[in-house]
Amino acid sequence: MADTAGPEGASERSSGELDGTAPASTHEAVSSLLDTLHVGVVMLDAKGRVLLWSPAAEEILGWPPGRLAGRHVDTLLAATLTETPNEQARRIYDTLRQERNWRGILPARHLDGHRVEIESRASLLYDGEGTAYIAASIAEIGMLRAIDQDLAALGALFDSSPLGIALFDTNLRYLRVNEALARLNGMPAREHVGKTVRETLPPEMAAEIHRLQSVVLRTGRPVVDMVTSAPDGSGARSVSYSRLTDDLGNVLGLSCAVMDISERREALSKIERARQRLALLDHVGVALGDLLDVPRIARALAHALVPRFADYSGVMLISQLVHGGDLPATELVTGTPLLQLGVAAKQRGPAVERMLRVGQDIAFETRSHFGRTLSTGEPHLIASQEELKAATFSGDPKVQAALDLGIHSLLIVPLRARGIVLGLLVISRADGRDPFDRDDLTLTMDVADRAGTSLDNARLYAREREGALMLQRSLLPQRVPAPPGVSVAYRYVPGSSGTEVGGDWFDVIPLAGGRVAFVVGDVMGHGLRAAATMGRLRTAVRTLAGLDLPPDDLLRRVNDLADDLAQGPDDPLMATCLYAVYDPSTRRCSLAKAGHLPPLLLRPRDGGGWRADAVELPSGAPLGVGGVDFESTELEVEEGSVLVLYTDGLVEHRGEDITVGVERLRSLLSSEVPEPSLEDACDEVISTLASPDGARPSDASDGAPAAAPGTADDAALLMAQLGGLPEGSSASWTLSAGSYAVRRARALVRDTLIEWGLDGIVDETVLLVSELVTNSLRYAHGPVGVRMVRGTSLLVEVSDPLPDPPRVRNATEEDEGGRGIQLVARESRRWGTRHGALGKTVWFELPLPG
Secondary structure (H helix, E strand, O other): OOOOOOOOHHHHOOOOOOOOOOOOOOHHHOOOHHHHHOOEEEEEEOOOEEEEEOHHHHHHHOOOHHHHOOOEHHHOEOOOOOOOHHHHHHHHHHHHHHHOEEEEEEEEEOOOOOEEEEEEEEEEEEOOOOOEEEEEEEEEHHHHHHHHHHHHHHHHHHHHOOOEEEEEOOOOOEEEEOHHHHHHHOOOHHHOOOOOHHHOOOHHHHHHHHHHHHHHHHHOOOEEEEEEEOOOOOOEEEEEEEEEEOOOOOEEEEEEEEEEOHHHHHHHHHHHHHHHHHHHHHHHHHHHOOOOOHHHHHHHHHHHHOOOOOOEEEEEEOHHHHOOOOOOOOOOOOOOOEEEEEEEEOOOOHHHHHHHOOOOEEOOOOOOHHHHHHHHOOOEEEOOHHHHHOOOOOOOHHHHHHHHOOEEEEEEEEEEEOOEEEEEEEEEEEOOOOOOOHHHHHHHHHHHHHHHHHHHHHHHHHHHHHHHHHHHHHHOOOOOOOOOOEEEEEEEEOOOOOOOOEEEEEEEEEOHHHOEEEEEEEEEEEOHHHHHHHHHHHHHHHHHHOOOOOHHHHHHHHHHOHHHHOOEOOEOOOEEEEEEEEEOOOOEEEEEEEEOOOOEEEEEOOOOOEEEEEOOOOOOOOEOOOOOOOOOEEEEOOOOEEEEEEOHHHOOOOOOOHHHHHHHHHHHHOEOOOOOOHHHHHHHHHHHHHOOOOOOOOOOOOOOOOOOOOOOOOEEEEEEEEOOOOOOOEEEEEEOOOOOHHHHHHHHHHHHHHHHOOHHHHHHHHHHHHHHHHHHHHHOOOOEEEEEEEOOEEEEEEEEOOOOOOOOOOOOOOOOOOOHHHHHHHHOOEEEEEEEOOEEEEEEEEEOOO
16 A cells, blocks of 8 residues: 555655664644543542642533632542432542542533543542642543454454464564464574564565564555565465554554464365376377277377476377277286387487487386386386386487486376287486376376277277278279270279268169179168168169169169168168169260269360260159159260269268259369369369368379368269260161061161171070060061171170069960060070160170180
């Protein structure tokens, strides 16, 4: 607080801040206890008449001297229950004559009539002539009681307070000291009085305290709870100083309160250490977080401890833990090497590299501290460099490197899970830092236990993830066919959501006559159940594709099987799918989708590059949603165009509309430079879109999934470059209904096969074509189409307007017909029926000669 109470010259007369002198008081501003007490003086003659009446007495009772002079004193007294004022005066006078002194409490009457209790002292006096007088002092009893209480409280404070209390004069000398302060200073209270702190405290401490006292005395600003050490150096003290002034602002000295806070400081220190330990555990927990990779956990653990808790740290683990293997069934075999996976250091240099040996296998002798911790699981604290020298074996370069770095304290703690030691956590402190203690060892054990649990979880994660990915790989195509006129490249990228594999899939299915089906789909959800559902769905699509169905019909039939493909009534099938069929002989592509993303078609630009456009298709509902029709769209594609099929994991980003991702893919594939190969284009798409960190995934053209740690969901990509068959690889004719149609078909087929150099299958082909054309003429009564395609096999198709497919029946010897389809089924490699917009097509395949 500011010094505003004292006279203006008080500060100026101070001799300075360090000499301890106090400002002097002027005679105009003298104050004493009497000014507070208001003691009145009364002089009476021997008969009790008032002779003299002081101003203080007038203030107490209100009687002015003029009205009391010559009046008897009983005028001032009030009657009690037992005595009148006259009887009281006579009793007091009798006592004065006998003892010459009297003291007591009297009821007085104030001038305005109210009663005032006063305490009085009276003495009988004689002058030189023997005349008697009575001199009395009076004071209001309420004021006296307040002062008595204040003095009693002050005395009790000094005598019973556990705080050390002292009063100093303006020269900073002790005036009064209680026993508590005497005990704190180690000196009797009486030996303090009259001395300054320079004479009672150690020199360095005394100089600082004396300077502080001088500042408080000069400025009036108190000092509260200043922490100093104890005089003997053991413990701590809280010291408070404030300046003492009277009612007029005169400086009287200083008051001092001293409290022993050694226990409080120790408790606060323990609390702070506990807080720091909890903070470290929290820091380690955050650092390990949801990591499920053993090497990353090891590195995160090492870095979480340096420099916050240690100067150097190393995490060494058994090799099978890193690769997701089983935990050892028993304790580690003597000499089992540990792999140094995670290290952290406050500095770098050759000595650090020699000590930590990053990425190397390290083996320890059984009798060493490290070996015993590995075999027994008991931690060890090395508290000196002498003990450190004996930690392993004589001349160990790691130990010598530690000594060169000034390491003097080291903790060896086991990393355990399920009661089995997985490795070691080794942390150390160097010069300039306090050594580890038992509390630090306990804390490090807590950290190691948490880390051991995380490491074991990561081991299980690695094993489960590998199993899940192995299952998913087995459900995806192991090889992709390469039909004539079509080039295919593909990638599958597992997601980064742990063992929760996804249900994305793709397929390339060869169809009759060199045609090929492309499929891509996504089963909703993640996990092994989604992967299993994906496998069943892929099998269903491949099976139905063998029926040579149009895309919309195939999706309808798959949707009808939704309940059978689902895991159960509580887990219905929900999947998207896109199915496309391409015929290289006509360069026509028919597509239909069930709630899937639109495919992209890359058309060649004049001068090189691709022009990428989304193929707009009727959306259809996802598989598993009933009551929605599917619709096919047919395109005629340019030679060299590329059909791009993909799943949402490739283009979808959190918080972004999926159309933005589709546009991003379209822009990436649009190019004016000469187009890259399909394999390079796949790599570019995966590395750009499926890996946010920019890491380039490994090639997956052989069917193995590419690795893209950045993708949250799995993704499938299929790119097919669509071309036509070589010139002269197909021939087709339309024959009107008539008796000559069969003969005409035979001649055309025979001449074409001979032209193609397929003389070895002429007779067989002509026979089968003759049977099919005859059936069409007999039942369809309309034009008949014949088409042959030469690819890896010979495809022959016979079309007519009749929608009903032919039925195979067993003809008897008496039947004139019914053997045509039997003959086709027996002689061809495979055959089938395909429905079209204008009727049906019966086809069969024959192997080429040789």
